[in-house]
Amino acid sequence: MSHKERDAGVLMPSNETSAAAPRRITILGATGSVGRSTVDVVRAHPESFVVEAVVGGRDAAALADLAIALDARFAAVADEAAGPALKDALAGSGIACGAGESAVLEAAEREADVVLAAISGAAGLAPTVAAMKPGRTIALANKECLVSAGVAFMAHAARMGVTLRAVDSEHNALEQALRAGRREDAIALTLTASGGPFRTWERARLERASVNEALAHPTWSMGAKISIDSATLMNKGLELIEAHHLFGMPADRLEVLVHPQSIVHGLVHWRDGSITAGLGAPDMRIPIVNALSLGDARLDLDLKRLDFAALGGFTFEPADRERFRCLALAEAAMAAGGGAPTVLNAANEIAVAAFCAGRIGFFGIAEAVERTLDAMSATTLPAPASVADALTLDAQTRARTEEILQDPKAPRDRRILQDRAPRPI
Structure with a gap:
């Protein structure tokens, strides 16, 4: 269904339940690595999502291609100089577009049920905050929001009544593992790191x-x-700070372990000595599809199941500071x-x-x-x-x-x- 049909009121009768209706999604940082993985998930589930807006940095051609493929209603490029190229690339598509900071903020504020926040660095802070509207879900892939402004960011999220879902593989794994018990019974969290190159x-x-x-x-x-x-390993340090704010865990109850296989993404330590682990293949589509899943229902992802026998074993080691x-x-x-x-x-x-x-x-x-x-x-x-x-x-x-x-x-x-x-x- 095209965005023109949706504008005409064909999207979904008003008496349909919200669980059955497709979610309207905006993708901030659509041309980056997380954004493109999100596009893969959205395109694999056309019955579950319609795309309101896509935002990119400066690659107008790539952003236009994504906007057309996703039948988005609006596209914004952060680099004002790329505005004319984006407009030309979208000519005749019926997709509105803009360039510069104001256009990015417009995209973030447009009507949507869920906003995937994946603009890299502190540049993603203002658009992500602008996207916070009552009742929305913010699928957060920008850790700098919590590193740069964690206290203010979390307070604003609470005031606006938004739901935050973690997209980083480690935090998404912890988010899922924490469902195994009461949050107050979790005494420590471990994030794993591959160790890098x-x-x-x-x-x-x-x-x-x-x-x-x-x-x-x-x-x-x-x-x-x-x-x-x-x-x-700065990335892992930033993720520790992110976990501190997302899960309310004191700094001295957070740790890092190097795990080169990148299968175990996070560990929750419970007061009774139990440990719950979040595992998955090193594929960003897994935390993304989990963060975007409707309610408690999990969406399908066409991935080969992990063969633990073939993996042979897992190793863990301390990080060398x-x-x-x-x-x-x-x-x-x-x-x-x-x-x-x-x-x-x-x-x-x-x-x-x-x-x-x-x-x-x-x-x-x-x-x-x-x-x-x-x-x-x-x-x-x-x-x-x-x-x-x-x-x-x-x-x-x-x-x-x-x-x-x-x-x-x-x-x-x-x-x-x-x-x-x-x-x-």
């Missing part, structure tokens, strides 16, 4: 690691930013609370971009983040009281990190990690 590399070799080597993740197919974060200092920095920022996670995230985004541009080496990412945390006195900053406050601190941090990158030999004060070493739970 450099899990077995010696420090001397890591110093010479190239961008292409960092992008070559052994298990997951992801965008550049998250791939670099996985190589430094000496070689992968970004994880230790994230844990320290989580323990410090306040504005420290906001500073951590903003500094990391600038440092990763500098690494990708060849301005700094692999270890320079952690160095830049740590120096920024110290320079901003991050451990004493209050938590942003609003999304606007978070974005202000984010902008200030980015500017400070750039200054640090331009003055690599400036004196530094390594205070951020003092007395904040992680302890086993």
Whole structure:
């Protein structure tokens, strides 16, 4: 059924139950890796979803192709310069479009039952907040919303009465595993990490690691930013902070284990000594289809069942915080609370971009983040009281990190990690 027919009132008679009606969905970040996996899920279930809007970054041609394939009603590209190309590509389709920040916010605010929030980085914060409307479900794939503005974000979600569903594989696994008991009986959570492409590399070799080597993740197919974060283990640190807010678990009750097979995604530890694990193949469509499922019913996903006999076995090992200092920095920022996670995230985004541009080496990412945390006195900053406050601190941090990158030999004060070493739970 086309969007023109839906506009004419053909979508579903009003006396149909909400469980039977297809959900109207908006996909923020449709051209990214998570967005494209979401598109696969939506196209596999045309009876369950109709697409209201799709949002992309700057690739107008790719976004137009998706909008047409999904019969979306609206398409928005974040880069204003790509607006004319998007308009030309959609000419004659009947799909409305726009470009720039206002168009992205318009897409987020359009009528929808569920919004998949997958715009990468702090850039996804404002659109995700704009998408929060009473009764909506926000399928959250943007961890930076909770890292940069966790307290304010969760408070706003509660005020608006939205349902948050986790899309990250680890948090979705924990979300499912937590259904095995009462939330108050869960005493600790474990998130697993694949270890990334450099899990077995010696420090001397890591110093010479190239961008292409960092992008070559052994298990997951992801965008550049998250791939670099996985190589430094910063991604796992950000996910710890995300879990802290999503599940209300104290920082000292969260831990990371390296699990190279990427089959066990999360563990819930119960007060009686039981452990519930969330398992699944390393395929983002699994957490996505779970997050988008209607009510308690699970949607089909055409995947080959895991062959545990063929897998042979699982291994687990502690994370090395000496070689992968970004994880230790994230844990320290989580323990410090306040504005420290906001500073951590903003500094990391600038440092990763500098690494990708060849301005700094692999270890320079952690160095830049740590120096920024110290320079901003991050451990004493209050938590942003609003999304606007978070974005202000984010902008200030980015500017400070750039200054640090331009003055690599400036004196530094390594205070951020003092007395904040992680302890086993």
